[in-house]
Amino acid sequence: MNLIRTIAGIIVLLMFAGTSYGQTSAELKKQRERITQEINLLNQSLKATSNSKTLTLRQVNALNTQITLRERKISTISSETRLIDRQIQENTQEIKKLEDQLEKLKKDYASMIRFAFRNKNGYNKMMFIFASKDFNQAFKRVKYLQQFSESRKNQAQEIEKTQKTIQNKIAELAANRKEKVDLLNEQQEERNTLNAQKADKSKVVNSFASQEKEYKAEITKKQQEASRLERAIQAAIRKEIEEEQRRAAEAARVLAELEAAKEAARAKAAGEPAKPVAVAKPAASTSASSVLSATPEAARLSNEFMGNRGSLPWPVAQGTITQGFGQHTYGAGVKMENNGLNIRTNNGAAVRAVFDGEVRSVVQMMGAGYAVIIRHGKYFSVYSNLKSVSVTRGQKVTSKQTIGTAATDPDEGTTEVHFEIWEGSAPINPTPWLARF
Known part of the structure; x- marks a missing residue:
């Protein structure tokens, strides 16, 4: 046995x-x-x-x-x-x-x-x-x-x-x-x-x-498009920071008024003159990230986004990266900087959000379709070279929700989506954040 x-x-x-x-x-x-x-x-x-x-x-x-x-x-x-x-x-x-x-x-x-x-x-x-x-x-x-x-x-x-x-x-x-x-x-x-x-x-x-000469002219054009997109992103982020600072200042003012009312009631009951109550100023933040994640909701969303590093869905269901993050050299002295990823995909492909968040900006780019900026706490995801957009500013979106369709180059017949991730006011490499197919 x-x-x-x-x-x-x-x-x-x-x-x-x-x-x-x-x-x-x-x-x-x-x-x-x-x-x-x-x-x-x-x-x-x-x-x-x-x-x-x-x-x-x-x-x-x-x-x-x-x-x-x-x-x-x-x-x-x-x-x-x-x-x-x-x-x-x-x-x-x-x-x-x-x-x-x-x-x-x-x-x-x-x-x-x-x-x-x-x-x-x-x-x-x-x-x-x-x-x-x-x-x-x-x-x-x-x-x-x-x-x-x-x-x-x-x-x-x-x-x-x-x-x-x-x-x-x-x-x-x-x-x-x-x-x-x-x-x-x-x-x-x-x-x-x-x-x-x-x-x-x-x-x-x-x-x-x-x-x-032709390549340099094309790169100059691409860099101008990238600069316009970067300015739009920076403007959207500055606006978010200013709004967060205004909300913090308003919250501090309301709190000061409540404290002053309490002090006045106490002084009246005690028959004493009311003591002045100083308006507390919001703590000065040294970085955009700290301002953007100051509220509990923003901090929670930031942590959830960070917790999904390496498992975020791709902005398109099927695609391949044709140009990665960072500087790229073509020939002798022909260089180009990329703040994100260029992803080749199918004609008419749906572009989707990579995480839950709120649409903070929809920008029509001159000669480059539309760009959508979605906020995830202190993080932002950016989707550009879109032919059409199906979301509006202030709209809440969920992971993998369609936000638009990819644009196809009329001269080449190729379809590429440009995708970026920003932490605060700085672009970061999206590749480690996306899930591996």
Whole structure:
């Protein structure tokens, strides 16, 4: 029976090991599929702009992003193959253990069969029982014969079960090997495509010399748009700070009036002159963040927003980042600063709020659609390059609520949303705040 329990324990362990691997493998597979979707999205937009003789910044960003995504996909496939190699090794070892256990079970079963054959006639069994010294011993011998028969049946069932487990493991091993071959083929295809795209990128880099003037003009235009957006954001935040300061001053004045009324009532009852009550001034705040999170409601919303760092939904349901936060260099001396993320998405895609909050500004940008600014306590999320807007100033919004639709460039046919996060009066990198697909 100890042997039977050992076999059962091995089977249970194999089941749990398979589950753990399945979860890890599923995550990697989902990541690979997500990267493939992003690559396909960029392919569609690049095909739509491939006839243009002059490369634009968006096309250059798309090419760079494609190369990065393919490198990530190749790395993901490498991780998947390493997991498969490990499972192949584990399954091979487990099959060997099960075969050894099966051999032991068969030997034990053969011994039972030989014993049963030697005592197969009823006469020998009856003599074995009647040879007992007393009734108790005879009863025990009857039970022993019954248990022996039951044990033989159980042993046969365990042999059959172990054989099936071995067959299943062998089939799983074959599937693992086939999956590995398929992944390696896909990885090689990705490497070939990557090499071709790197060659295309080299041509693009060489074209910067001849098109540097055009790129600088386009970057100047983009920087002007970014400056207009930044001024609009700063103005909205200043307005919020001023309103918070006015509310604090008003609250202090009301409190002072109440204190003065109390003092007047006390003095009248005591027949004394009332003492002057000083109006308490709101504490001077050294930062915009402290002013914006001064009230309990704002502090709570700020903490909730901060608590969701790394798990905020994306501002679009499907998209890929074509330009990240920070400074970017194109060619020799052609630089551009980005306060947020440029996210390529599908035509007509819905743009949604990343967290609960209140719309504090809806701005129509000159030549760049609309921008929406939503406040989350001391944090602000900004959504620009919107074709249309479905919210108004002062409106409460919830996480993933649609606030507008993404605008499509009429010349290129590409659709990009610009997204920013501000803490107080300073922009911060949104990438660590968004959930990973």
